[in-house]
Amino acid sequence: MGAVFWKEAADYFGSRRFIVLLLMIAFAGVWAAYTATQAIRAEAALATTEDVFLRLFTTSGSGSTLSFNFFTSFFGPLLGMALGFDAINGERGRGTLARILSQPIYRDALINGKFFAGVTVLSIALVSLMLIVIGIGIFTLGFGPTFDEITRLALFFVATLIYFAVWLAIAILFSLLFDRAVVSALASLGMWLVLTFFIFFFSTTIADQIVSDQVDEPEIAAMHKMEWQQRIQRISPAYLYGEATQALLNPKVRTLGAGIQQSTEVMPSPLALGQSVGLVWPQLITLMAIASVVFGIAYVRFMKEEIRF
Amino acid sequence: MTEVIKTISLTKQYGEFTAVDKLDLSIEQGEVFGFLGPNGAGKTTTILMLLGLTSPTNGSATIYGYDCTRNPLSVKRITGYLPENVGFYGELSAEDNLRYTASLNKIDGEESRQRIKQVLEDVGLIERAKQPVRQYSRGMRQRLGIADVLLKRPKVVILDEPTQGIDPASVPELLEIIRKMSQEHKITVVLSSHQLHYVQRICSRVAIMSKGKAVIQGNVDELSQKVMGGEDIVVDLEVEKLTPQITNSLSALSGVTKVTSNGNMITVECSREVKKELASSVISNAGTVLTLRSADSVLEEIYLRYFSGER
Numbered sequence: 001m002g003a004v005f006w007k008e009a010a011d012y013f014g015s016r017r018f019i020v021l022l023l024m025i026a027f028a029g030v031w032a033a034y035t036a037t038q039a040i041r042a043e044a045a046l047a048t049t050e051d052v053f054l055r056l057f058t059t060s061g062s063g064s065t066l067s068f069n070f071f072t073s074f075f076g077p078l079l080g081m082a083l084g085f086d087a088i089n090g091e092r093g094r095g096t097l098a099r100i101l102s103q104p105i106y107r108d109a110l111i112n113g114k115f116f117a118g119v120t121v122l123s124i125a126l127v128s129l130m131l132i133v134i135g136i137g138i139f140t141l142g143f144g145p146t147f148d149e150i151t152r153l154a155l156f157f158v159a160t161l162i163y164f165a166v167w168l169a170i171a172i173l174f175s176l177l178f179d180r181a182v183v184s185a186l187a188s189l190g191m192w193l194v195l196t197f198f199i200f201f202f203s204t205t206i207a208d209q210i211v212s213d214q215v216d217e218p219e220i221a222a223m224h225k226m227e228w229q230q231r232i233q234r235i236s237p238a239y240l241y242g243e244a245t246q247a248l249l250n251p252k253v254r255t256l257g258a259g260i261q262q263s264t265e266v267m268p269s270p271l272a273l274g275q276s277v278g279l280v281w282p283q284l285i286t287l288m289a290i291a292s293v294v295f296g297i298a299y300v301r302f303m304k305e306e307i308r309f
Numbered sequence: 310m311t312e313v314i315k316t317i318s319l320t321k322q323y324g325e326f327t328a329v330d331k332l333d334l335s336i337e338q339g340e341v342f343g344f345l346g347p348n349g350a351g352k353t354t355t356i357l358m359l360l361g362l363t364s365p366t367n368g369s370a371t372i373y374g375y376d377c378t379r380n381p382l383s384v385k386r387i388t389g390y391l392p393e394n395v396g397f398y399g400e401l402s403a404e405d406n407l408r409y410t411a412s413l414n415k416i417d418g419e420e421s422r423q424r425i426k427q428v429l430e431d432v433g434l435i436e437r438a439k440q441p442v443r444q445y446s447r448g449m450r451q452r453l454g455i456a457d458v459l460l461k462r463p464k465v466v467i468l469d470e471p472t473q474g475i476d477p478a479s480v481p482e483l484l485e486i487i488r489k490m491s492q493e494h495k496i497t498v499v500l501s502s503h504q505l506h507y508v509q510r511i512c513s514r515v516a517i518m519s520k521g522k523a524v525i526q527g528n529v530d531e532l533s534q535k536v537m538g539g540e541d542i543v544v545d546l547e548v549e550k551l552t553p554q555i556t557n558s559l560s561a562l563s564g565v566t567k568v569t570s571n572g573n574m575i576t577v578e579c580s581r582e583v584k585k586e587l588a589s590s591v592i593s594n595a596g597t598v599l600t601l602r603s604a605d606s607v608l609e610e611i612y613l614r615y616f617s618g619e620r
Contacts, residue, residue: 101362
């Protein structure tokens, strides 16, 4: 697997699509972090040093929602898909698949090598971006992050990487299912659109169907609807990732989902690190499970595939 | 001679369709074995089973005693495979493409550098080693494919349609590389092709596949006996100046059944392949051969006859 891993990692780093997307994310992320420092400085309410490094990743300047975290959740999947969408069908189309598989390697070395090289490349890119943002923070604020902040950022990194890996795995699976790279790229994009944006509307519609309005107390009905909506949205890795990073980067988030609205009304006291982790543990595990299952399907499919060229 | 490749009632079914049907092959060391047949006859499927890339429904295949299904890694360590429409990473140079193959074979460092240099020299691409492969012509790509195959110093080489899509001018060069490879390195070569006159030029033995079965196997002379069943091969011969001595000496050759002439053109019917003897007989009678050709190559004749008879 080693040989495939190093070759693929080198290819990914050198590939134009990766460089272009990475530059976009780097630019957007750094811009977001920079405007965040400006906002933190300007607004009196935000001008405490408490969790300031975490806020660098979640705050956005001048009222927009475009924080660093927003960009990772938005562009991250694209980056994963860019690496994976032609992983197998690209090799087949070029006529290299037969040649590589006729070398004395186990068949799974190819798909494992590609997946883990992709994850490694994504993690290097992500670590670099986060360090740049932290650097900007230290430079403009004049002090460094606390141990607690570093730990939370490390966990944020892990969650983000798993989230990227989900999309890489989905893209690799589609590159196996569809013979043409264009088709698999579009399929991945479609999947991303559905799971990231449309799931909200679907979940509303479905929840409306499930929960009847013909009850005495409309508040309870609304509550049930919201619960159902949330259950359905939690199918989506994007939603799970959003919940996980929300709690990890903001110690004031005490509950996830339906309870959030209430928690913002009372003056919340921040959660300790361990409690925040406890809160997002199900989300993290589920994300990891989705990545494993999707990659597992791709793996089995690739091992069983009849190699017709 | 040791037997290198052996298949015993090798069978592959895709649902109802039988791609390869109880195939028995036996290929000996150092042979250049031609694998012929129309599209869909099961040639590529057989090759994929030999490499363990597809598992047989029934029967077995071994290369140097290694079971191709159960021990594909050992088989692939000693077997080089040039797929039909071989491809490379276009953005990488020839050298880098080969370096990747080397590393997949666990050949690294100085050893890898030397081998890459050597195989690129063997196929005549050393001058363009640093060029990205996307700038290569089809023929160069095919030669790079052979370099790629030779890199692991294989004992067996399997070439699927190596001459397909190459301009006729580059084919002799490619065939020469294949011939040299089998002779100098004592490599057993299996090649599949439809281009029969090329196959005839370099193969010592052939098998003709049809509907998953090897309908006929043997060397070209044996086959001509079997299939033509004593029917005559027609050879056209043009000499500079026809003399009666030439006509007489040609008629006297064994296997020649009929000689007719028209000006300086002679038509010879014979029951076996006698082209070489015809030529030397003309020369020994102080004549000069201008052209000498069979109406079709022997193999082509066999092939066509076999498949037209079948229809």
